[in-house]
Amino acid sequence: MHAWPASEVPALPGQGRDLRIHDTATGGSVPLDPGPVARIYVCGITPYDATHIGHAATYNAFDLVQRVWLDTKRQVHYVQNVTDVDDPLLERAHRDGIDWVALAEQQTALFREDMTALRMLPPQQYIGAVEAIPGIVPLVERLRDAGAAYELEGDIYFSVESDADFGKVSGLDAAAMRLLSAERGGDPDRPGKKNPLDPMLWMAAREGEPSWDGGSLGRGRPGWHIECVAIALDHLGMGFDVQGGGSDLVFPHHEMGASHAQVLTGEFPMAKAYVHAGMVALDGEKMSKSKGNLVFVSKLRRDGVDPAAIRLALLAHHYRSDWEWTDQVLQDAVARLGRWRAAVSRPDGPPAEALVEEIREALADDLDAPAALAAVDRWVARQDAEGGSDIGAPGVVSRAVDALLGVAL
Structure with a gap:
């Protein structure tokens, strides 16, 4: 599966800052010190109802991670999946009377278009679940043969008790885990499971549903x-730098994935930092597919909204915060974009070197994009009030905003 084209990232003078970021597993800020190649895995979409603002906010957060690393002159190895076969996708295809493969392809193509418009840097490997099956089957067999998995009516389940470190990603107790498992695709009440939390590794073929040879x-x-797990281990190996996604993936998805990988390899941890973006609400409720209260990037673009304004609307909120999308949020972003573009269109302005360092410092501090935007706002206000005589300053600001924030002025 192919990703989307990469936009050019301007090189900036000076040296970028190493990133400190909030790690869900430890509950605190941790310094990230990757080697020459920083490794990141971000969980991708299940391709239906793409791309809503909640998706965009999540991928914007991890785009910033990459931009901070690139500014330190590191390379970035970024991997993302597409869950192009799963119950919700099959259910939506059945509801709409469309072939599930066609639905997945259509929505994945739309996602690519939206990511391109928003200037999100693409992954080096963009892997669908279906194409990963040949690599998944041997892992499930290994877990089963090691006694870490068991069969129940043809289905294969992972035993969470096989991992001594199970629970260290989310830090939740068993009762909270059971509630979230029921809400987020698990089956804790299925009779015959060794532990209600045990997740399914391989679902035996069901009539009328797609299936593949599982050896x-x-x-x-x-x-x-x-x-x-199969995709991450194949392309990144254990101990990669960041496992990313929305906060709704902390449990069960990232918890279970970590346990699978740790049992398979005998190593801990799967990722050095587990990083999660907050949820976006609309009309007072979390924006979600199940509720149908979605704002789509493609719809905003069709309505003539500049993708740079959409990106500024996302950047105005700290990536870990839960926030609400409103018309005012978008209006503020459109106005900010207009002010910034007017400021950098002038032939000269106030010196900008200090601004570049302010943006770097803000992003290095747990991706504090609102502080970075405020720093640019201050430079723009000086430009409006005082002007300046530095003929290179507007260009420096434009390149810095593009390189570090992904906003083309």
């Missing part, structure tokens, strides 16, 4: 968590 597992399709 000794029989025909079926993979569970959600093992999909990402």
